[in-house]
Amino acid sequence: MAITAAQTIQYPAVASVSFTYADLTSGTVEDLCQVPAGAVVIGGEIIVDTAWDSGTSDTLDIGDGDDDDRYTSTIINLQTATRTALTLTGYKYTETDTIDGTPTSAGTAATAGAARINIMYVVEDRGHEVQG
Secondary structure, eight states, rough: OOSSSSSSOOEEEEEEEEEEEOOTTTOEEEEEEEETEEEEEEEEEEEEOOOOOSSSSEEEEEEEESSHHHHTOOOOETSOOEEEEEEOOOOOOOEEEEEEEEEEEESSSOOOOOEEEEEEEEEETTEEEEEE
């Protein structure tokens, strides 16, 4: 196959999900968004808008059904209001799956905390227009 100047291109899909401390249960895998077969995550971030306030710690791993921390090379500290980029792996989903968050809390229960996650992905063989 030769590379040609005219190519089918696609726009990235972006899933954006907001959640609070009340939406998460420590140690429970939470579905954040679904990705279709053929999807490759090409960008993403988690933004902690309001820091969690548990007595000791609040953390979050981002992954999927096969790898619970695929997108977090370092666990995310929810007790700091900041933006953390997801770790990109180039992994291509062979079937529909969910991007999951697994929270871990210690100490007294949180009474505050809000965050949002943005996940950008493309899907193999999908096209929106032809360029070239």
